[in-house]
Amino acid sequence: MASITLGGNPANTVGNLPSVNSQAPAFKLTKSDMSTKTLSDYQGSKVVLNIFPSVDTGTCAQSVRQFNEEAAELNSVKVLCISKDLPFAQNRFCGAEGIENVEMLSDYKTGSFGQDYGLAFADSAFESLLSRCVVVLDEGGKVIYTEQVQETGDEPNYKAALEALMDA
Structure with missing residues (x-):
């Protein structure tokens, strides 16, 4: 269990992130067109999992915008933006923002991710x-590479995540 904060108040997660050098757990998530994507669909590509509470909050939206911008410069890298938002909300956000370089995925069906x-x-x-x-x-x-942001309202360290891609 990780101890983090939400608006300065203590919060806990159900466990800890997968450790560096471990195999990522398999997943089954929903795309904005309601189709299913699995981890094996991305085999052969480097993958950034940008995970957040909801695209309808400022910091979450900014992380999608930032990774969308960075992803345009990356070859053979898939950026997956993952939340429990309904695929309809994710689609609406991407359309309104002109987001084209990341893939939005939802964990709304089972929460297993x-x-x-x-x-x-x-x-x-x-x-x-x-x-x-x-x-x-x-x-x-x-x-x-992994990072769990200590204060939920803070942005992740984009630079460190992208440097891990280049070092791999």
Whole structure:
């Protein structure tokens, strides 16, 4: 269990992020067109998992914008923006913002992604939502970088995540 904060108040997650050098847990998430995507669909590409509570908050929206901008410069890298938002809300956001370089995925059906990756809130006003994290995977699905933002309202360290991609 990780201890983080939400608006300065203590909050906990259901577990801990996968460790660096471990194999990323398999996942099954929903795309904005309601189709299913799995981790194996990204085999052969480096992957950035940009994980957050809801695209309808300022910091979450900014992380999608920032990774969208950065992803335009990256070759053979997939940036997956993951929340429990309904795919309709994710689609609406991307359309309004002109987001084209990231893939939005939702954990709304089962919540198993948040459980399996140990990053769902266990308590607080955000209980069961996904905490703000970045997990970077190599082409074989091995974890090469993780960050769980200590204060949920803060942005992740984009530079460190992108440097992990270049070092892999």
